[in-house]
Amino acid sequence: MSAYTYRVRSQPNYPSLKWDVSGARHLLVILDLDTNSIAELCRSPCPGPLEILVRGEATHPALIPFNKANILIHSFASMDTLIVALENALDQTTMGLRLYALGHEDGLWKCNKAGQKVGMSRDEIQLAQASTTGRPVYCVHCGHHMNLIHTNITVCTGCKRHLLVRDHFSRLLGAYMGFQIDAESPGLIPAVEEVFP
Amino acid sequence: MSIPFRQETFRDDFTYRNSAEAVRRFPFPFPQDAYMYSVNIEPHVSVDPGSVYEHTFDIDEHYIAECEDRAITLGKTKNRFLALPHMMDAQWDTLELLMTSMARDYPDLFALSRDGAKWHWMNKPLNIDQHFVFGDTRTLPYAPLEYISRQGQGDFILLDQREGNLWVDAGVVTTQADWSLAFDVGMSFNEWHGPVPMAAEIGVFDRALKFLLMLQHGAPVRRLNWTMTINPRLDTSPEHYDQWGPDRASVTPENVGAKVHLRVEVQTLFRLPRSNGVLFGVRCYLASLNDLVTNPAWGQRLHRVLRDLPQPLAEYKGLVRYRQTAVDWLKQFDQSHS
Numbered sequence: 001m002s003a004y005t006y007r008v009r010s011q012p013n014y015p016s017l018k019w020d021v022s023g024a025r026h027l028l029v030i031l032d033l034d035t036n037s038i039a040e041l042c043r044s045p046c047p048g049p050l051e052i053l054v055r056g057e058a059t060h061p062a063l064i065p066f067n068k069a070n071i072l073i074h075s076f077a078s079m080d081t082l083i084v085a086l087e088n089a090l091d092q093t094t095m096g097l098r099l100y101a102l103g104h105e106d107g108l109w110k111c112n113k114a115g116q117k118v119g120m121s122r123d124e125i126q127l128a129q130a131s132t133t134g135r136p137v138y139c140v141h142c143g144h145h146m147n148l149i150h151t152n153i154t155v156c157t158g159c160k161r162h163l164l165v166r167d168h169f170s171r172l173l174g175a176y177m178g179f180q181i182d183a184e185s186p187g188l189i190p191a192v193e194e195v196f197p
Numbered sequence: 198m199s200i201p202f203r204q205e206t207f208r209d210d211f212t213y214r215n216s217a218e219a220v221r222r223f224p225f226p227f228p229q230d231a232y233m234y235s236v237n238i239e240p241h242v243s244v245d246p247g248s249v250y251e252h253t254f255d256i257d258e259h260y261i262a263e264c265e266d267r268a269i270t271l272g273k274t275k276n277r278f279l280a281l282p283h284m285m286d287a288q289w290d291t292l293e294l295l296m297t298s299m300a301r302d303y304p305d306l307f308a309l310s311r312d313g314a315k316w317h318w319m320n321k322p323l324n325i326d327q328h329f330v331f332g333d334t335r336t337l338p339y340a341p342l343e344y345i346s347r348q349g350q351g352d353f354i355l356l357d358q359r360e361g362n363l364w365v366d367a368g369v370v371t372t373q374a375d376w377s378l379a380f381d382v383g384m385s386f387n388e389w390h391g392p393v394p395m396a397a398e399i400g401v402f403d404r405a406l407k408f409l410l411m412l413q414h415g416a417p418v419r420r421l422n423w424t425m426t427i428n429p430r431l432d433t434s435p436e437h438y439d440q441w442g443p444d445r446a447s448v449t450p451e452n453v454g455a456k457v458h459l460r461v462e463v464q465t466l467f468r469l470p471r472s473n474g475v476l477f478g479v480r481c482y483l484a485s486l487n488d489l490v491t492n493p494a495w496g497q498r499l500h501r502v503l504r505d506l507p508q509p510l511a512e513y514k515g516l517v518r519y520r521q522t523a524v525d526w527l528k529q530f531d532q533s534h535s
Contacts, residue, residue, distance in 0.1 A: 010384065010391030121360065140377050140435040143275070161439070168392050172383030179435055183442030184518065 008167035011176075014108075014129040017041045017100050023048060023124075024096030029086055029111050030054040031079065031103025034130035035062040038102070042066070051089070055082050055103075083110050090118045099125045106136035106147045109174025133196040137165050138175035145175060152195045153181055162189050165196075199305060202322060203258050207266045213429035213483065219258055220488045224249050226421040226461050230501040232510075234396040236404050241417040241465050249463060250419075252302040254295060254349060255480065261322050263350045263372070263431065270371040270432050271347070276379035277434075278343040280355070280367035287355045287367065288341040289332060290469035291476050295345045320348050343369055351463075351480030354378075356386075356409075358473055363409060365389050366474075372431040372481045374424045374460060375515065379436070394509040412475060414468040422462040424514045425523075429458055429483045448519035453526045454487040457519060459499070486523065496530030503527065 016037065019026065026046055030038070033056050042065035051072045054063065058075035066073060076082035090099075099120060101111035108127040115125045134148035144158025149165055156163050156178065163178030170177070182188050205212040215223070241253070249255045271277050280288060296318055300309040308319040311331075318327045325348065329336035337344045346353045346369035355367035363386045370378040381389050386406045387397075396402060412418065426433055427444035448456055465478040490496035503516075504524045511517055 008391045009397055010388035138380060140380055141437075141439065143379065166392075168380070169388075170380050170382075170384065171388070173380065177377070177380050177435070180439050180442070183439045184445050186443070 008169075010169045011167045012105075012127070012169055012171070014127060017102060017126050017128045019044060019046050020098045020124075020126070021047045023098030025093075026050045026098050026100065027086075027089060027093075028052045029082070029099070029101040029103075029107075030056075030063075031082070031101065031107035031111075032131035033060050033062040034102060037128060037130045038062050038065060041100075041102075046071075053082055053085055053089070055079060055107075079107055079110075083107075083114065086111060087114050087117070090114055090120075093118065097124070100128075101126070102128050102130050104132050104134060104148065105129055106174060109136070109171065112171065113174065135165055135196050136175040137163065137178045138170065138173050139163055140177050140179050145173075146178075149178075150194050150196045151192050153189065153192045154178065200256065200258055200260070202261045205259070205262045207262070207429055207431040208269070211428045211430070213259070213262070215484055215488050216258060217491075220484060220491055222248055222257075223484045223488070224421060224461050224463055224482055225459075225489070225492070225495050225498075226423045227498050227502050230498055231505050232502045233507070234393075234399065234401050236401055236408065236420075238405070238408060238418045238420045241419040241467075249480075249482070253298040253417075253465075254302070254351075254478070255463070256299070256303055256306065256350065260350055264323060264348060266431050267347060267369075267371045270434075271343070271369075274434075274436055277371050278340070278346070278369045279378055279382045280340060280342060281357075281383065284355055284357065284367040284472070284474070285334075285341075287357070287469050287472035287474035287476075290471050290474065291353060291355060292341040292345040293331070294467060294469070294476060295349055299349075323348060342367060351478055354477040354479065355469075356475040356477055358410065358475065361410065362386055363406065363475060370434075373434055373479070374422075374426070374462070374481075375433055375435055375438070377435045392513070394513050395507065409466060409475060412466060412468045414470050417465055417467040419463060419465045422464055424460050425516055426458045426460045426483065427456050427519070429485070431481060431483075445515065445518045448522050450522060450526060453519070453522050454490070455485055457486050457523050458483045459486070459489060486527065490527070490530045493530065496527060497533075500524065500527035500531040 025048055052066060053074050055076050058073045076085060099115045101108050112125055112127060134150050137146045137149045139156040139158055141161055142159035144156055146157055152165060154163055161180045162182055164181040166177045168177045207213055244250045296309045299307040306321050310317045314331045316329055316331050352370045352372050354365060356363040357366040365381055365384050368378045387402055390402050427448060430441055433441050461482045463480045467476040469476055489499060503520060511520055
């Protein structure tokens with residue numbers, strides 16, 4: 001196995017969010033409050049009714065562009081409660097909804113999964129990475145999931161192996177593959193570097 | 198025609214060996230002295246009696262031992278059989294295709310009789326005598342894809358076709374060259390091949406996908422792929438990389454002929470009639486360098502292919518640690534080398 005010598009095409013690209021004018025209703029999930037991304041999105045007005053789920057305070061300055069009477073903002077203290085609320089919102093929805101998610105990668109793919117579960121297609125969901133490039137990682141040896149991994153090599157919290165974090169990405173698992181870096185020469189661990197700030 | 202099935206292992210003591218006949222019919226994959234990716238797809242039609250291309254699913258002397266090795270892998274590790282819920286029709290399609298093909302091509306080994314949905318399957322080499330109702334999963338001991346894959350050689354992957362793409366949505370994968378079904382399940386065609394270097398840049402995957410989306414029922418196709426494996430190990434999965442990774446550091450000039458194996462995949466693709474899915478069969482053949490050099494033309498060609506293989510391909514295929522040792526050893530079989 002190798003990594004990083006060429007681009008792996010399963011690795012997601014995250015363009016910035018843009019209102020989809022073909023949508024009848026819009027649901028924006030803000031996992032991490034990122035002032036610049038929100039300001040950029042709000043350069044044009046949302047083309048239809050908009051509802052926002054945010055992790056953090058609804059009064060955060062980054063949300064000022066949304067301070068309009070007809071926009072519903074729901075605030076959540078944790079990722080878990082936010083995702084549950086998203087699933088509930090999606091359960092009650094009908095055709096024409098567009099889902100947008102902004103934040104760290106692990107959360108983005110949880111939102112994507114919730115959308116796919118109710119039959120939304122890839123082009124009805126937009127994901128944009130913000131605040132960190134810390135990676136969700138799946139250990140291919142023991143199946144353990146880890147989140148917000150910032151280094152090229154990490155120790156699996158499930159099986160304790162030293163894993164190299166590859167660029168190969170599974171949308172279904174919402175994670176990059178990690179595999180044992182010293183399998184061919186036990187104990188030889190390359191330098192650990194922060195590569196996903 | 199009866200096949201002398203071998204008693205052998207693909208792990209631990211590695212007693213796997215090829216007979217002279219198995220070497221003779223080995224699908225040597227190089228049509229020229231250099232290798233690069235191409236869309237090397239041809240119709241999967243019966244050619245050359247006795248060859249691996251004679252029958253839809255080739256059964257050879259390793260059949261029983263391979264089925265035993267698969268049973269060990271499926272019993273030991275999770276998620277080597279996976280099927281997303283919408284793949285049930287494709288599972289039954291696959292069971293039907295394998296049973297009808299095997300019974301037709303090897304009537305002395307397999308028999309299938311059908312009375313409407315009531316089917317009776319007999320697999321003599323594995324001593325299986327199964328009555329079941331086609332379409333009723335409760336009448337089989339395993340899900341249909343797992344059931345029939347446990348009686349087949351090579352891996353079986355089911356691709357769903359939708360949104361102008363093919364999706365890896367089910368499979369039994371226990372004889373793979375370092376890819377994980379548990380990780381890749383649910384991927385699109387291009388995501389699945391994401392880690393392969395160089396091929397996308399020359400348009401191989403885009404053209405292959407376009408071609409496969411048009412695949413017709415009754416007109417299967419095949420292609421060859423290859424890598425190398427140390428020891429005759431079928432289960433070179435990422436899950437068990439810690440077990441087979443160290444083997445790569447064990448190759449010496451003394452053992453290279455016996456340890457290093459050319460691993461050739463005869464890949465077949467079938468459109469499935471009910472599900473409109475595609476069955477992707479990946480049949481693995483293993484031959485040691487000692488086996489291969491019994492054919493002088495192969496020894497010479499393999500020397501040149503390995504010597505001149507682009508470095509990114511050597512890295513991707515995991516050959517870097519022992520390539521030079523193999524090239525040095527093979528040189529003696531290439532008398533006209535420059």
